[in-house]
Amino acid sequence: xxxxxxxxxxxxxxxxxxxxxxxxxxxxxxxxxxxxxxxxxxxxxxxxxxxxxxxxxxxxxxxxxxxxxxxxxxxxxxxxxxxxxxxxxxxxxxxxxxxxxxxxxxxxxxxxxxxxxxxxxxxx
Numbered sequence: 001x002x003x004x005x006x007x008x009x010x011x012x013x014x015x016x017x018x019x020x021x022x023x024x025x026x027x028x029x030x031x032x033x034x035x036x037x038x039x040x041x042x043x044x045x046x047x048x049x050x051x052x053x054x055x056x057x058x059x060x061x062x063x064x065x066x067x068x069x070x071x072x073x074x075x076x077x078x079x080x081x082x083x084x085x086x087x088x089x090x091x092x093x094x095x096x097x098x099x100x101x102x103x104x105x106x107x108x109x110x111x112x113x114x115x116x117x118x119x120x121x122x123x124x
Contacts (some may be wrong), residue, residue: 003045009110011037017103024099028091036085036092040107043081078104 014033017025027033079100086094094100 003041007037007041010040010107013106013110024095025103026093032089032091036089039085039089040081047077078107
């Protein structure tokens with residue numbers, strides 16, 4: 001459910017940017033907004049499993065360095081995803097460095113995360 005909500009929020013951020021800030025972000029049609037949101041979601045989903053695999057390899061000594069590198073890359077990953085969309089998705093255009101920065105911040109702020117609580121019900 002959280003993933004679906006994040007996907008919808010990403011699409012909304014792109015739609016609002018296209019509607020109200022056309023000089024900075026230009027998306028041709030609704031189909032391109034949907035495709036760009038799906039691609040952003042897909043790359044994020046794959047990267048989440050890459051981080052998980054890196055953390056799981058810490059006990060055998062491999063993940064100690066890769067986990068730190070992956071967390072650093074996560075900070076830079078959103079602008080890279082936006083740049084890839086701009087470069088390879090026809091109809092998706094972002095103008096200016098600061099647009100990448102603002103969009104990255106908005107996508108980070110509007111991403112939804114749920115913290116699960118472990119409830120141990122002790123039966124006596």
